[in-house]
Amino acid sequence: MKKSKGILAAGILGAAAIVVKKKLEAEPVRKHLIPRHWDEQEIKERMQSFTEELATGDEEGIGSFFLGKEGKHFNPLKGQELTFLETHFLSLFKVKGNSDNNLRGLISYRVATAKKEYTYLIKVARLNVGEKLEWYIQKVVQQDRGIKYPNQYLLQLTPIRPHEELCQIETDAGTITMRLFQQDAPKAVKNWRGLAKQGFYDGTPFARVIKDFVIQGGALDGSGNEAESIYGGYFEDEVDEGLYHFDGAVCLGNHGPNTNGNQFYIVERNHVDQEQLYRMNLPLKVRSHYEAVGGIPELDGRYTVFGQVIEGMAVVREIADQVTNEEDAPLNPIRIQKITFKKASQS
Structure with a gap:
């Protein structure tokens, strides 16, 4: 097998690299450190660059780390379209008797191709080489073979079917048109339809609005009607993995698990918190859509999503812009x- 040339691009050649490796394996560490935010930022930037270098597929171009024989572990990633997901220190140590701020650590590294997500546990060292601080991958402690993404069928992204039932909320500011996902949130949709046809929401305000977050209606806390539903009280959550808090998602408010009544909210955020997004283990297709349209992924799995605005987001944003x-x-x-309620046209 051809040996990796990645080590040549980093400035340590041949026998010198072997000496460095032996020194790293033999040296004692002094104590465990708590990573500082600039340590975390440095390793994040280093791994982002490493991901870009792997994607080029050029072994001589991997200069973010001294790889040595450990480069073989990253062969499945080379030359592919890669998405950097996340990295952070699991432990960080200071070298005994060293005053050059040389560090050793254990990091996790998550990266995705179009079809799989990979997780690596890597032992790294930061070396003071002359006037430069360089990084060395001592050992890939653990790696998975890549978790395949499911063929994610996202209801919120599917085309509107001919004669699909649509819901129109007529407000003082204009009309909001939305889809309802009866198949995946049947109890929530049945309750919404039932209350709406009874006139429950007629004349009621969007009583809580938070710009770049949500607009909320229904019987809010303290009204005494929070539990009113067609079921005679609170009903259970329908938290489905195929429905997400994308911008324009229509969801049920609650007071905790399985306390749904008539409260609802519409997500109003046309961007996404990248840090929150990459902390979550989401399929690449879902993550990509969040990046494209915005939303609040940190609410996924906690509240029932039962609809999606398809027309009238300008009205939603006008409601969210109110002075509060x-x-x-x-x-x-x-x-x-x-x-x-109306049927979608066939065209």
Whole structure:
């Protein structure tokens, strides 16, 4: 097998690299350190560069680390379209008797191709080489063979079917049109349809609005009607892995697990918190859509998503732009006039 040339690009050649490796394996460490935010930032930037270098597929171009024989572990990634997901220190140590800020650590590294996500546990060293600080991968302690992404069928991204039932919320600011996902949130959709046809929401305000977060309606805390539903009280969550808090998602508010009534909210965020997004173990297709349209992934798995706005997001944003008090209540709330249902056209 051809030996990796990655070590040549980093500035230590031949026998010198062997000496460095033996020194790293033999040296004692002094104590465990708590990684500082600049340590975490440095390793993040280093691994992002490493990911880009792997994607080029050129062994001589991998200069972020001294790889040595450990480079073989990254062969499945070379030359592929890669997405850097996350890295952080699991442990960090200071070298005994060394004053050059040389560090040793154990890091996790997550990276994805279009079809799989890979996780590595890597032992690394930061070396003071002359006037430069260089990094060396001592050992890949553990790696998986790549977890395949499922063929993720995202209902919120599917085309509208001919004669699909759509819901229209007519407000003082205009009309919001949304899809309902009866197959994956049947109890929530049945409750919404039932209450709407009874006129429950007619004349009620969007009583809580938070710009770049949500607009919320229904019987809010303290009204005494929070539990009202067609089921005679609170009903259970329908948290489905195929429905997500993308921008424009329509969801049920609650007071904790399985306390759904008539409260609802519409997500209003056309961007995403990247740090939160990459902390979550989401399929690449889902993560990519969050990056494209925005949303609140940190709410996934906690609240029932039962619909998606398809027209009228400008109305949602106008409602979210209202002036509010300290409790996020609008000073002049926009109200729901009525809720109606119609069939989608065939065209």
